[in-house]
Amino acid sequence: MTTSEVISNQYKQKFEFINFRNGRIFDFSVLLICCLSFGFSWIESILNYDSHHWGFMYVQALDLKRGLIPYKETFPAYGIMTTWIQSLSLTLFGERLISIGIATGIFYSFSLFLSYQLFLKFLPKYAAFFSTLLIFLLNGYIIFPWSNYFCYTFFLLSLLMFFSKKNNKKNVFGSGLFLGFSLLCRYTSFQAILPPFVFFFGYEIIFQKNTKKTTNSRLLFFSLGFLFPNLLFLLFLFSNSLLDDFWIQNQIMTLQSKHGLTISNLLPNLFKSIFITSLHDVHDSRRIFFTIIFCWNFVILFYFLKKLFLNKNLAPNEAIVMEFCLVTFLGYLNAIHSYDLFRLINGSSLGVGVIIYSVIQTSQRLGRKIKIILLLPLISICFIWANSLIFSASPTSAVYIPWRLDILMGKAVLSTEISIFKGKLLKPEYYNFYRDIYQHISKFDHSHYIVNYTLDPVAMIINNLPKVQMASIYFPLIEQAYPEEAKRIQEIINTKKAVILSDKDIHLPGYKVIFSKTWFSGEVPWIPWLLNDSLAMIYISVPEETEM
Numbered sequence: 001m002t003t004s005e006v007i008s009n010q011y012k013q014k015f016e017f018i019n020f021r022n023g024r025i026f027d028f029s030v031l032l033i034c035c036l037s038f039g040f041s042w043i044e045s046i047l048n049y050d051s052h053h054w055g056f057m058y059v060q061a062l063d064l065k066r067g068l069i070p071y072k073e074t075f076p077a078y079g080i081m082t083t084w085i086q087s088l089s090l091t092l093f094g095e096r097l098i099s100i101g102i103a104t105g106i107f108y109s110f111s112l113f114l115s116y117q118l119f120l121k122f123l124p125k126y127a128a129f130f131s132t133l134l135i136f137l138l139n140g141y142i143i144f145p146w147s148n149y150f151c152y153t154f155f156l157l158s159l160l161m162f163f164s165k166k167n168n169k170k171n172v173f174g175s176g177l178f179l180g181f182s183l184l185c186r187y188t189s190f191q192a193i194l195p196p197f198v199f200f201f202g203y204e205i206i207f208q209k210n211t212k213k214t215t216n217s218r219l220l221f222f223s224l225g226f227l228f229p230n231l232l233f234l235l236f237l238f239s240n241s242l243l244d245d246f247w248i249q250n251q252i253m254t255l256q257s258k259h260g261l262t263i264s265n266l267l268p269n270l271f272k273s274i275f276i277t278s279l280h281d282v283h284d285s286r287r288i289f290f291t292i293i294f295c296w297n298f299v300i301l302f303y304f305l306k307k308l309f310l311n312k313n314l315a316p317n318e319a320i321v322m323e324f325c326l327v328t329f330l331g332y333l334n335a336i337h338s339y340d341l342f343r344l345i346n347g348s349s350l351g352v353g354v355i356i357y358s359v360i361q362t363s364q365r366l367g368r369k370i371k372i373i374l375l376l377p378l379i380s381i382c383f384i385w386a387n388s389l390i391f392s393a394s395p396t397s398a399v400y401i402p403w404r405l406d407i408l409m410g411k412a413v414l415s416t417e418i419s420i421f422k423g424k425l426l427k428p429e430y431y432n433f434y435r436d437i438y439q440h441i442s443k444f445d446h447s448h449y450i451v452n453y454t455l456d457p458v459a460m461i462i463n464n465l466p467k468v469q470m471a472s473i474y475f476p477l478i479e480q481a482y483p484e485e486a487k488r489i490q491e492i493i494n495t496k497k498a499v500i501l502s503d504k505d506i507h508l509p510g511y512k513v514i515f516s517k518t519w520f521s522g523e524v525p526w527i528p529w530l531l532n533d534s535l536a537m538i539y540i541s542v543p544e545e546t547e548m
Contacts, residue, residue: 023124023125023126026125026126026128026129027125029129029133030112030113030116030128030129030132031113033112033132033133033136034109034110034112034113035109036136036140037105037108037109037112037136037140037141038105038106038108038109040105040140040141040390041101041102041104041105041108041109041141041142042098042101042102042105043141043403043408044101044105044141044142044143044403045097045098045100045101045102045105045142045145045424046098046423046424046425047401047403047404047407047408047424047425048101048401049401049426049427049430049523049524049525050144050400050401050525050526051456051457051458051459051524051526051527052455052456052457052473052525052526052527052530053144053145053146053526054097054100054101054144054145054458055097055456055457055458055460055461055472056077056457056472056473057077057082057083057086057100057144057145057146058086058097058100058145058420058457058461059457059460059461059472060074060075060076060077060083060086060472061083061086061087061089061090061100062087062090062095062461064076064083064084064087065087065090065091065095069240069242070083070242071237071242071245071246071249072240072242072245072470073470074470075249075470075471075472075478076249077253077471078146078147078185078186078187078188078253079147079150079151079183079184079185079186079187080184080233081150081154081181081184081185082147082150082151082185082186085103085107085150085185086099086100086103086104086145088103089102089103094422094423095419095420096419096420096421096422096423096424097420097421097424097458098422098423098424100145101142101145103145104142104144104145104146104149104150105141105142107149107150107153108141108142108149108153108346110153111149111152111153111156111346112132112135112136114153114156114157114160115131115132115135115156115349115350115353116128116129116131116132117160118156118159118160118163118324118350118353119131119132119350119353119356121163121317121320122317122320122321122324122353122357123353123356123357123360124360127353127356127357127360128353130356130378131352131353131356133382134352134378134381134382135345135349135352137381137382137385137386137389138286138289138341138345138349138352138385138398139286139341139342139345139398140389140390140398142342143340143342143398143399143400144342146342147185147186148186148189148334148342148343148346148347149342149346150185150186151182151183151185151186151189151193151346152182152346152347154178154179154181154182154185155178155179155182155189155193157178158175158176158177158178158179158182158193158197159175159327161174161175161178162175162197162200162222163320167218169217169218169221172218172221172222172225173221173222173224173225174225175222175225176221176222176223176224176225176226176227176228177225177226177228177229178225179193179194179197179225179226180225180226180227180228180229180230181229183226183230184229184230184233187250188254189334191330191333192330192331192332192333192334192347193330195326195330196323196326196327196330197222199323199326200323201215201218201219201222203308203319203322207308207313207314248481249481252475252477252478252481255477256475256477257337257338266336266337267336269336270332270333270335270336270339273335273339274290274291274294274332274339275291277339284396284397285381285384285385286341286385286396286397286398287341287397289381290341290344290348292355293328293348293351293352293355294328294329294332294348294351296351296354296355296358297324297325297328297329297348297351297354297355298325298329300321300322300325300354300358301322301325301326301329304318304321304322304325305322317357321354321357324350324351324353324354325351325354327348327350328348328349328350328351328354329348329351331344331347331348331349331350331351332344332347332348333347334346334347334348335347340397341397341398342398359374385398390403391403391405400525401525404427407425407427408425411428412425412426412427412428413425413426413427413428413431414426415431415435417435417438418434418435418438418462419464420458420461420462421434427523429520429522429523430523430524433517433523433524434458434459434462436515436517437459437462437515437517437538437540438462438463440514440515440540441462441463441465441499441540442463443546444463444465444499444542444546446465446466447497448465448466448497448498448499449465449466449467449468449492449497449498449499450463450465450466450467450468450498450499450501451467451468451469451489451492451493451498451499451500451501452467452469452472452473452474452501453474453500453501453502453503453506454473454474454501454502454503454527454538455473455474455503455526455527455530455531456473456501456519456524456527456538457472457473459501459538460472460473460501465499468485468488468489468492469485469489470482470485493508493511496510496543496545497543498511498542498543499540499541499542500539500540500541500542501538501539501540502538502539502541503531503536503537503538503539504537504539505539505541506539506541508541510543510544511541511542511543511544512541512542512543512544512546513539513540513541514540514541514542514546515538515539515540516537516538516539516540517537517538518535518536518537519531519536519537519538521534
């Protein structure tokens with residue numbers, strides 16, 4: 001019997017002052033949490049007005065839906081699987097911004113359910129439920145429609161099938177398959193999602209020599225499952241002569257996201273974020289909690305590794321906890337370039353269950369009253385996080401753009417003329433900003449091309465004018481890597497067929513500015529921050545002979 005088969009015989013305990021029959025109430029409570037999370041994500045999709053991040057992912061999905069060839073005619077920034085899933089959401093829910101938020105919310109709520117199922121591998125139901133509740137209170141709903149949410153959900157599916165009760169070839173193959181999907185959702189996740197499986201196969205080969213034959217068979221089918229989607233993707237790239245483009249565009253994204261980081265300072269910068277930056281912000285208990293998770297899981301992992309090297313066998317539940325410690329520890333690498341809570345949630349949140357497990361193990365020798373005392377800090381933190389889960393008074397690490405009650409209660413604007421805003425409740429200032437842009441661009445037919453020299457994808461796609469750039473935002477590195485695209489843009493400008501968006505007056509010969517307006521950070525967040533200018537402007541330049 002392999003370790004995963006033994007582990008599947010779940011480690012059960014009874015909490016002496018909680019006795020619900022079969023624990024069904026915890027199952028239903030977790031389902032309720034998942035439904036609440038999805039509902040909150042839907043509301044966030046309706047209320048959010050982050051043009052940069054949401055528009056960036058939306059345009060990639062829209063391009064794929066409309067048949068553009070990835071890496072040749074469009075720019076999938078993080079993973080082809082994420083772009084494909086979000087393009088499918090535009091087919092199911094319509095070509096509008098909230099559609100990709102709905103898809104992302106489905107995946108995030110499902111990841112909470114999968115976390116609960118994984119916790120049940122080594123925790124009793126009450127503790128698995130409480131661990132899932134803590135994750136929900138840490139980050140109740142999506143912030144961006146980002147690739148991390150899709151990558152992590154497939155990763156959890158892979159873990160769940162890997163430790164499945166039916167440890168057959170089909171499940172092992174499925175585990176590798178889902179891990180392959182996870183990698184295709186976010187290419188830069190490989191350093192966090194691959195090593196845990198390498199470690200566990202190594203653990204079985206080295207420390208469980210009596211199962212070597214079975215382990216080798218499992219490793220073979222796992223590898224086949226993992227390679228299957230990745231080889232298909234490579235075949236697609238090769239058959240369309242896109243291997244070079246794939247490499248170039250991923251290099252561009254890496255350079256674009258470096259934020260001054262180098263190979264030599266990546267880990268020091270991460271440790272600084274974990275131990276210094278997070279602890280200095282005493283008002284953000286969520287980030288502090290992830291510092292605790294990091295340290296706690298490191299200590300538990302060290303304990304198990306020491307036990308192994310002293311030739312002491314691990315109990316079945318200890319083996320899976322050790323694996324989850326490693327998953328948690330490596331999950332912080334997802335935030336190595338930008339230490340954001342949603343990246344930690346979608347990488348290291350299984351560490352919450354490890355903490356609960358160790359608390360239970362430690363408290364077994366203690367009396368009932370002391371157990372209750374140990375629970376009080378965790379219960380208190382639940383109330384603190386619940387208080388800032390939805391209507392936070394100010395931005396937090398879990399809520400970048402707090403919901404406004406007045407917008408929900410009737411002061412919002414519903415757009416009927418701008419199709420990508422359908423279904424959204426917009427701030428009047430935000431709606432007026434884009435309505436002005438829409439009306440100015442709508443004077444031009446589809447014989448004109450939109451050229452975007454800004455970081456605002458919504459302004460570019462708002463009128464559906466044909467585009468000539470692969471990316472929906474301006475990347476100077478793309479101009480350098482693809483001189484043919486730069487030449488094509490110049491030809492369109494020279495023939496007076498361009499409608500140009502820019503963040504400054506570029507004074508092009510033969511063109512005039514017909515619109516300029518400030519990106520107020522309160523109305524269109526992120527753009528001024530990205531440009532490092534609180535009074536950043538957007539300009540629309542058109543051919544001079546155009547009658548207005």
